[in-house]
C-alpha cells in the first residue's frame with residue numbers, strides 16, 4: 001500500500017470539497033473494498049477522506065420512503081425492523097452478501113460503489129481496460145467463468161458483484177447525492193453503467209459527489225419476495241447468478257412483479273419485459289418458465305460462462321416459485 | 328542491509344526483549360518509509376516540486392489515535408496505512424490475532440470493535456480512534472477462560488489452531504447476536520471463518536454447548 005494522507009472531516013461539505021478538487025482523493029467508509037484494492041495496488045489514492053464522522057447512519061421513514069443513510073451498515077440494515085417490514089427483499093439480499101464480520105463493516109454507500117471482482121482487474125500484472133484503459137481485456141479470451149452475459153462490450157465483460165444492488169434496482173430505489181454543484185437524485189437503474197468504450201468509468205457519480213442516502217419507495221412487495229443466490233459454496237462467496245423476485249399476488253393471480261438479476265451484467269440487471277409479461281398472469285410454473293425465457297433474450301456467453309445461459313433462467317423460475325409459494 | 332543493524336545477539340539477556348523489538352520497530356519504520364517513497368513516486372515527485380521538506384512531512388504524517396485495547400486505554404501515533412491487525416501484532420505485540428489471508432477472505436483476524444465482530448486486516452487503525460477493541464487476549468477473565476474457549480477445548484474445535492482465535496471471537500459474537508439457534512444458522516453466521524483443518528462440526532458443537540448452557544458470553 002502506498003502512503004497517503006488521512007483526513008476525517010465532520011461536515012459533508014468539507015468532505016465533498018476535498019475530493020472534488022483533488023483527483024487523487026477518495027472517500028472511505030467501511031474500507032472493506034478500498035483497503036483490499038489499495039493493498040493490491042489496484043487503487044492508489046493519495047488522500048483518504050474518512051466520512052464516518054458524518055451523520056449518515058439513520059434508517060427512517062421519509063415521505064413514503066424508507067430512507068437509508070449511506071453509512072448505515074449492511075448488517076444493521078438487514079436486521080432493521082422497518083426494512084424487514086417494508087422491504088424484506090432488501091434484507092434477504094444483504095444477508096446473502098459477504099460474511100457477518102464484513103456486513104458489520106460494509107456500508108450501503110460503499111456497497112453501491114464496490115468495484116468488480118474480475119481477477120484481471122485485481123492482478124496488476126494483467127491487461128485490463130478498466131484498471132488501465134487501452135491495455136486490453138484479459139477476461140475476453142481468458143478465464144471468464146464469473147463474467148457477464150448481458151450488456152458487455154469488447155472492452156469489458158465484468159459483472160457488478162453486489163447483492164444489495166440487485167434488490168435496490170428491483171425496488172426502484174433512488175440515490176440521494178450531494179456534490180460540489182449541489183444535490184441531485186439518481187434513479188437506481190441509472191446509477192451504474194454498462195462498460196461500452198469507457199469501462200474505466202465505474203458509475204455515473206462524478207468526482208467529489210457523495211452518496212448521502214438511498215430512498216426505497218413504499219410498494220406492495222412486503223410478503224411474496226425472494227432473493228436467490230447461486231454460488232460455488234453455500235455462503236461467503238460471490239454470486240454466479242442471483243435473482244431478486246417480488247410479487248404482488250391477488251389469490252393466485254400476479255397483480256404486478258419486480259424482477260432483477262445479479263452476476264450477469266456490469267450493472268444490476270432489471271428485467272422489465274419479463275415483469276410486464278408476469279402482470280395479470282396466474283402464478284404457475286408455466287408462467288414463470290415463459291417469463292424466464294423472455295428475461296434471457298439477448299444473452300450472449302463466453303467460453304467459460306455458458307452455464308449461465310441455463311443457470312440464469314432456472315434461477316429465475318426457482319426464485320419466482322419461492323416468492324409465490326408455488327411448489 | 329548489513330547485519331550490524333540487528334544488535335540483538337550482543338545484548339545482555341534481560342534487555343533482549345524490549346530492545347530487540349524497539350530496534351526492529353525502528354528498522355521497520357525506516358524501511359517502510361523508504362518503501363513508501365519507492366511506492367509513491369507521484370506523491371514524492373509532487374512533494375519534491377513543492378518544497379520537499381514540508382510536503383513529505385504532510386504526506387508521511389502520523390495520525391494520533393486513542394483507543395482501548397482489552398480494557399486498557401492507549402495513546403498511539405501511527406501511519407495512516409497501518410491496519411488494525413498490524414497495529415495489534417507489530418506495535419502492541421498482541422499476536423493472538425492471526426493474519427491468514429490479509430484480504431478479508433478467511434476471518435483469522437476477527438476482533439471486536441465496540442462489541443461488534445470485524446476483520447482487523449481490512450480496518451485501518453486510524454479509523455478505530457476512540458473505539459474499544461477486544462482481541463482473543465482480552466476474552467478470558469484473568470486465569471479463567473471464557474466459556475467459549477473452554478468449549479472449543481472440550482469439543483476439539485481445532486487442529487492446527489491457526490484459525491482458532493478468529494473462530495472464537497466470531498463464535499462469541501455469533502451467540503451474542505442471537506444467531507446460534509440451530510446448526511444451520513450457526514454454519515451460516517460462522518461462514519466468514521475458514522478452517523483449513525476442517526474442524527467445522529466440532530466448532531458448531533462448541534458453539535451449541537455455550538448457547539444452550541446459557542452462560543454469560
Ligand SMILES: Cc1cc2nc3c(=O)[nH]c(=O)nc-3n(C[C@H](O)[C@H](O)[C@H](O)COP(=O)(O)OP(=O)(O)OC[C@H]3O[C@@H](n4cnc5c(N)ncnc54)[C@H](O)[C@@H]3O)c2cc1C
Nearest residue numbers: 029030031032033034097098107109110111113162163211
Ligand atoms: C471476502 C469478501 C467477500 C465479499 N462478498 C460479498 C458478497 O457476497 N456480496 C456482496 O454484495 N458484497 C460482497 N463483498 C463486498 C462488500 O459488500 C463491499 O466491500 C462493501 O459493501 C463495501 O462497502 P464499504 O463501506 O466497506 O466501502 P469502502 O471500501 O469504504 O468504499 C468502497 C468505494 O465506495 C466509495 N464510497 C464509499 N462510501 C461512499 C459514499 N457515501 N459516497 C460516495 N462514494 C463512497 C469509496 O470511495 C470506495 O471507492 C465482499 C467483500 C469481501 C472482502
Ligand code: SF4
Nearest residue numbers: 118120128137156157
Ligand atoms: S472484464 Fe473488465 S475488469 Fe475484467 S479484465 Fe476485462 S476490462 Fe478488466
Ligand code: FES
Nearest residue numbers: 427428429434448
Ligand atoms: S486475515 Fe483478515 S480475513 Fe484473512
Ligand code: FES
Nearest residue numbers: 486488522523524
Ligand atoms: S484448526 Fe487449523 S485452520 Fe482451523
